[in-house]
Amino acid sequence: MITWHTPVINDRKKENETKKGETKMKKLICAVLALLMVFSLAACGGNNNQPQPSDNQGSEKTKVIYIGGSLGDAGIADATYEGFQRIVNELPVDGTYIELPTDPSAYKATLLDACDQKPAMIFTSAGSGMVDEVIAAAPNYPDIKFMVLDTALSQAGISELSNFVGVLCAQNEVSFLTGYLAMRMSKTGKIGIVVGVEYPTLSDFITGYISGAQYANPDAQVAVSASGDFVDQAAAKETALAQIRQGCDVIYAVGAASSFGTLEACKESGVWGIGCDTDLAAQFIGVDDAQADCIITSAYKDWGTVSYNWVKRVLDGATDINWGGVEVYGIANGGCKIIENSIYEKQVPADIRADMDQLVEAVTKGEVTCPSYFDMTEDQYLALKNSVTVK
Incomplete structure (x- = not known):
């Protein structure tokens, strides 16, 4: 399942307002938890040999965020989103799609909002300065792997980034x-x-x-x-x-x-x-x-397949990803x-x-x-x- 997320770009640190009846709600929650505990203890006492569900039951999913342009562009946003759907459906991934604001001045806040969700991977496209925001943010989030589609081969400032790779279809x-x-x-x-x-x-x-x-x-x-x-x-x-x-x-x-x-x-x-x-x-x-x-x-330009392959390579622990550089996919290797x-x-x-x-x-x-x-x-x-x- 893909989660759709609309970023709050005016004040990322704004706290939620206090809800009415908060004290009553806390009391109600405590009462419910106490009741559940009673039933839980009774069930455990009835059969100590009953198998317990594992904390890792089912495949553990990796959080991946795709930050893309508005769908319906008949371009990179649509093509990449098709690949993102495949990523979520075929790989052990918990996916979130974040739509970029139309105003490039809001890109930074959108990206940082995504980073603060602590995903394993974020990928997006380079247009209108987004690549510059990713390059600036990447050193501050070393645990996140970043990939930017349509990164120019001449892109400056990426050679020292061990968690960034640009991808270019030829x-x-x-x-x-x-x-x-x-x-x-x-x-x-x-x-x-x-x-x-x-x-x-x-x-x-x-x-x-x-x-x-x-x-x-x-x-x-x-x-x-x-x-x-x-x-x-x-x-x-x-x-x-x-x-x-x-x-x-x-x-x-x-x-x-x-x-x-x-x-x-x-x-x-x-x-x-x-x-x-x-x-x-x-x-x-x-x-x-x-x-x-x-x-x-x-x-x-097969952005969908390129995006899918990158996520899969990261999940598989591939050692040949050109971190700090740009990978080119052309006619010969199916990029276009x-x-x-x-x-x-x-x-x-x-x-x-x-x-x-x-x-x-x-x-x-x-x-x-x-x-x-x-x-x-x-x-x-x-x-x-x-x-x-x-x-």
Whole structure:
């Protein structure tokens, strides 16, 4: 069973108010306890050989807390929560889900509230500065193991933390695949990517997408835009429409909940869309089939499996966890993939699907290297973006 917890963020140390009738209640409790003791002694006296229940009867459960964004984001929160449900159902875990406040200034209080519950493990995602709060708190709670999803490879301040590990799905690899597919599906040679905001992890998405497009077509043109946040669908839609007016006929939506606006622009304009994090087309099948039919694939980051595997490894006492570092899960080890559903099969021509299969195999074997933002200088990254400017 998963416990839902809403943190009190205004005053974590506030004491409960005194209840009316407290003295009467104490007397009543004492009377009940005395009565129970009488019955208990009588039962024990009747049969001294009666087996007593063990204190450890049943499997002892380990307390694990997942601090996540609001469910329904069609992104990391939903994907990770699916894994959290599996953790609670399949592992000896007592799980609590805490929803992050919408105001990042409240993240610290939320995290400390979770820490004060004394769990064995806490995991969350890095967005909007949450990783910084975990890094600050971890030294003060050495008995808690912390894991932060989407931690950047360049993240500072973690090397000395023996109870912290960052996890990163190789978005550059899966975005390389989507960039290649987008350019193969494009009739104009112009494609776009709309992110919510740009920070290192999103820059890695962009790097992979551009590089994949260039792998398909050295003369690829790629529009790169940020809509402003990960919530505003109207802003994302307008951003995508601006790219479509430039001639982009495939748009990669990397904006969590705001991605729905990007994909709506694709539907209304008759161009292809590519989703991110979860299978976005599946959410529209039977509800808005026109919308589903334009989403040719999604870049799937398997946060659920990654989270499940981390908790299981900790429970099993694994010695290969990269504490004080970042672990990367890519195409080869199941961290990410492109969705190949019925719409992919219907909309993507057979020859392109066959080439995609070969490319996935080549990436898995290391025969094709997918460039990463984290291996570049800032000047190199800017040069990459400038090399594909839409004309």
